[in-house]
Amino acid sequence: MVEVLKSGLYSTIQDLGRFGFQRYGVPFSGAMDAYSSKIANTVLGNNENDAVLEITMTGPRLLFKTQTVICLTGADLSPKLNDVSISLNKAIKVKAGGVLSFGKLNYGYRCYLAVLGGFQSESVMESKSMFSNVTKANKIAVGDSLKINTASVFNLEHNATLKVNTNHFKSKTIEVFEGPEFESLSDSQKALLFNQEFSVSQLNNRMAYQLNEKLENNLSPIITSMVLPGTIQLTPSGKLIVLMRDCQTTGGYPRVLYLNELSISRLAQKKPNEKIRLKLLKQ
Incomplete structure (x- = not known):
């Protein structure tokens, strides 16, 4: 125990x-x-x-x-x-x-x-x-x-260790992919997404990370659809919300981008007010 x-x-x-x-x-x-x-x-x-x-x-x-x-x-x-x-x-x-x-x-x-x-x-x-x-x-x-198991003998005599990629913690870059509603964005909106830095809001938890900087939004809401951890939603106010591991299973905000598992992991290590940059990867 x-x-x-x-x-x-x-x-x-x-x-x-x-x-x-x-x-x-x-x-x-x-x-x-x-x-x-x-x-x-x-x-x-x-x-x-x-x-x-x-x-x-x-x-x-x-x-x-x-x-x-x-x-x-x-x-x-x-x-x-x-x-x-x-x-x-x-x-x-x-x-x-x-x-x-x-x-x-x-x-x-x-x-x-x-x-x-x-x-x-x-x-x-x-x-x-x-x-x-x-x-x-x-x-x-x-x-x-x-509750844990009791180790009857200490069987790791080789002092196992692994080298960790420090960019996982230090890099500002968060790689993203196009979401289902990405093409509804204007060229100027797309440019803003990838040419400016965003900062992590104080409003971050296991459900979602909000970003402080706003993106002008004139998109219409979508029919409530499936969302997954890593989905980036664009709210009517222009806030970007990155859904994390405890997120809901459906949502009605446009899903403009999404993160893969490694990008979710890297974002999860960012503290409030830390800066990130979004980098678009082609599928």
Whole structure:
């Protein structure tokens, strides 16, 4: 078990998501930065879909009541084990009684904690990803006990580590593809989309990222249609809304662009007021 001594700003159990239930209005959910989540599991030799703890901006304080091996990836939140700094992207042995804590945010926005064998929380609709009204809780809380497997032996003697592409955190470029309503935009609107910088709004969460800068919009609403994580909607006010992992399954705003999974992961590591540039890729 892992006891939650401090929950952090917003920490949730996530795997790669809940597939096949969108026709019932159930979001995909899953790790916002699937790239980093997969790295954490790969370092430990886990299945890439094993559940991890997604930590946003401010880290929790966790007491390990059983020995295990962990890996931290994604954002650098100055992690410490028993008050000693530890590295990201590396297998770290944790003995029973070990306390994992976090400090200053150095880069990125979301950190991922994987444990050997994955977190063993309840699976609902074929996924352990936390989401309101689907799982019992939508985030961890002080006093929670997070179930993990006990490592009977420490079997990662090779100090496994993986090199991570730093552009994943540093690059302003977010690659996008044309959405279903892209051709309804004027040439001047298209030029603005790709020739200016946008900044991430304070209004960002697991459901959607709003961008601060507006794009003049004279498009008509569309008939309510399917949307997916990565869909970029253009609202009547001219705001661009990038739908993220917990987004709704249908929407009525024009879908002018969309992001692939890697671009979703990169955007998920951007903090409020960080600048991005959209780069159009041809399909």
